[in-house]
Amino acid sequence: MALLETHRLTAFYGDFQALYGIDLELRQGETLAIIGANGAGKSTFLKTLVGLLPAPPESVVFGGRPIGGLPAAEIVRAGISLVPEGRRLFPSLTVEENLKIGAYGRRQDAYWSLDRIYGLFPALAERREAPSQTLSGGQQQMAAIGRALMSNPRVLLCDEISLGLAPIVIRDIYAALPKVKANGASVILVEQDIVQALNVADRVYCFQEGRMSLTGRPSELDRDKIHTAYFGA
Amino acid sequence: MTVLINTLLQGVMLGGLYALFAAGLSLIFGIMRLVNLAHGDLIVLAAFIVLALTQALGIGPFLGTLVAAPVLFCFGYALQYMLLNRTLGRDILPPLLVTFGLSIIIQNGLLEVFSADSQRLAAGAIETHSIHLGGGLAVGTIQLVTFASAVGVILALNLLFYRTELGRAFRATSDDPEIAQLMGIDNRHIFSLAMAVAMVVIAVSALYLGMRANFDPTIGPARLLYAFEAVIIGGLGSFWGTLAGGIIIGVAQTVGAQINAEWQILAGHLAFLAVLVLRPRGLFPRAGD
Numbered sequence: 001m002a003l004l005e006t007h008r009l010t011a012f013y014g015d016f017q018a019l020y021g022i023d024l025e026l027r028q029g030e031t032l033a034i035i036g037a038n039g040a041g042k043s044t045f046l047k048t049l050v051g052l053l054p055a056p057p058e059s060v061v062f063g064g065r066p067i068g069g070l071p072a073a074e075i076v077r078a079g080i081s082l083v084p085e086g087r088r089l090f091p092s093l094t095v096e097e098n099l100k101i102g103a104y105g106r107r108q109d110a111y112w113s114l115d116r117i118y119g120l121f122p123a124l125a126e127r128r129e130a131p132s133q134t135l136s137g138g139q140q141q142m143a144a145i146g147r148a149l150m151s152n153p154r155v156l157l158c159d160e161i162s163l164g165l166a167p168i169v170i171r172d173i174y175a176a177l178p179k180v181k182a183n184g185a186s187v188i189l190v191e192q193d194i195v196q197a198l199n200v201a202d203r204v205y206c207f208q209e210g211r212m213s214l215t216g217r218p219s220e221l222d223r224d225k226i227h228t229a230y231f232g233a
Numbered sequence: 234m235t236v237l238i239n240t241l242l243q244g245v246m247l248g249g250l251y252a253l254f255a256a257g258l259s260l261i262f263g264i265m266r267l268v269n270l271a272h273g274d275l276i277v278l279a280a281f282i283v284l285a286l287t288q289a290l291g292i293g294p295f296l297g298t299l300v301a302a303p304v305l306f307c308f309g310y311a312l313q314y315m316l317l318n319r320t321l322g323r324d325i326l327p328p329l330l331v332t333f334g335l336s337i338i339i340q341n342g343l344l345e346v347f348s349a350d351s352q353r354l355a356a357g358a359i360e361t362h363s364i365h366l367g368g369g370l371a372v373g374t375i376q377l378v379t380f381a382s383a384v385g386v387i388l389a390l391n392l393l394f395y396r397t398e399l400g401r402a403f404r405a406t407s408d409d410p411e412i413a414q415l416m417g418i419d420n421r422h423i424f425s426l427a428m429a430v431a432m433v434v435i436a437v438s439a440l441y442l443g444m445r446a447n448f449d450p451t452i453g454p455a456r457l458l459y460a461f462e463a464v465i466i467g468g469l470g471s472f473w474g475t476l477a478g479g480i481i482i483g484v485a486q487t488v489g490a491q492i493n494a495e496w497q498i499l500a501g502h503l504a505f506l507a508v509l510v511l512r513p514r515g516l517f518p519r520a521g522d
């Protein structure tokens with residue numbers, strides 16, 4: 001059975017329809033990548049999953065339970081956590097406070113703790129008392145991932161975690177992924193960087209203008225297929 | 234010289250009262266960007282509740298406030314949860330209109346129940362007691378207690394904000410309400426707790442308002458004005474700044490009154506305008522505001 005699935009999921013910003021019936025499933029232990037051009041609806045999809053945008057109850061099913069349209073605070077307690085696009089750390093909180101606030105909606109059987117986050121990203125341990133805005137981009141991204149992990153999610157959603165970072169920093173961040181998965185989280189990545197996405201994902205979904213245009217294992221997809229799914233024929 | 238020092242001292246003490254008025258307002262604005270136009274009337278309402286309790290139970294105003302505080306805490310929670318949360322959103326007009334309406338409702342409700350008569354919280358001997366500091370200086374015990382309470386309230390609010398999990402949630406929600414929800418924080422609950430805490434601060438303000446001078450149902454809006462001025466002088470979101478703001482207004486008023494009794498109120502407003510011209514973001518602005 002799928003851990004998380006969507007059925008004919010639609011999303012709207014007022015009158016504007018951003019998603020047109022997305023069917024997706026994430027199995028336990030999997031890493032999915034969602035790729036697609038700007039405005040394809042990738043971030044909208046993640047926002048709908050975590051309850052920041054309304055959805056009919058049955059259109060999002062998590063562990064067999066319909067959760068579409070539940071308040072965001074309840075969805076994180078159920079075990080889905082988002083690393084938002086642009087990191088969105090709390091500016092008036094220190095690094096450590098940002099991590100601690102991530103544990104506010106913590107599930108009981110917690111693996112991730114402050115110490116384990118610092119073990120995962122040692123760069124954060126040195127800056128723990130620093131205001132979050134004084135960190136470098138890469139460190140901020142680590143803090144945002146750590147903050148999301150502190151709720152001990154079963155599903156971790158990552159929105160553009162490589163955006164605006166140097167390749168070497170991206171490598172450091174992606175190096176943490178196996179450890180995250182080993183401790184019980186399945187992962188959905190939204191990624192602009194297709195090579196990166198194909199490298200780490202078990203399966204890839206491509207969105208185009210709010211619809212699914214392609215899905216498959218990275219080994220089954222070639223450049224032409226992705227190009228067509230990305231930009232349209 | 235003694236006159237000058239005495240005037241400054243009295244001004245600082247008065248500033249404590251204004252800082253108390255302002256602390257609750259600052260708390261609410263800081264967390265949810267809600268400008269509560271009924272803040273002054275809520276202080277007056279709390280003063281009448283304390284008055285009613287002292288009369289009904291035959292207790293003093295300090296004990297009356299202690300009894301009133303938990304009641305007001307619950308009232309604040311309910312007020313925010315059931316009414317004010319519905320007004321919050323991108324548009325800043327609904328909360329202004331609703332709290333303005335609330336202000337009128339409270340004033341008229343109090344007139345209906347308690348009449349327009351001036352009231353006072355009778356505190357007994359402490360009212361006339363004063364402490365001599367030597368050199369011809371003296372400060373009223375009640376003034377000193379007011380100031381100490383203001384410092385105590387601001388210390389407590391700072392501890393709450395910077396040392397507790399709830400305070401962290403307050404600050405996170407204030408920074409970014411959308412992302413705060415993703416942490417499992419229920420914003421409506423957090424906002425309601427903030428208003429509940431503010432109502433306890435309001436209860437303390439009401440105690441000193443009622444013991445130091447007469448009050449009647451219509452004096453709320455003027456207290457709101459002093460509170461606003463203190464908050465803005467101090468810089469939005471800084472509790473110690475709020476204390477500084479209260480002191481500046483208090484000192485300006487007592488100095489003004491010393492020169493000419495008619496200038497008391499005017500001098501406070503002039504000090505406010507001067508700060509606004511020289512430091513438009515206040516003396517201790519929070520980064521990012």
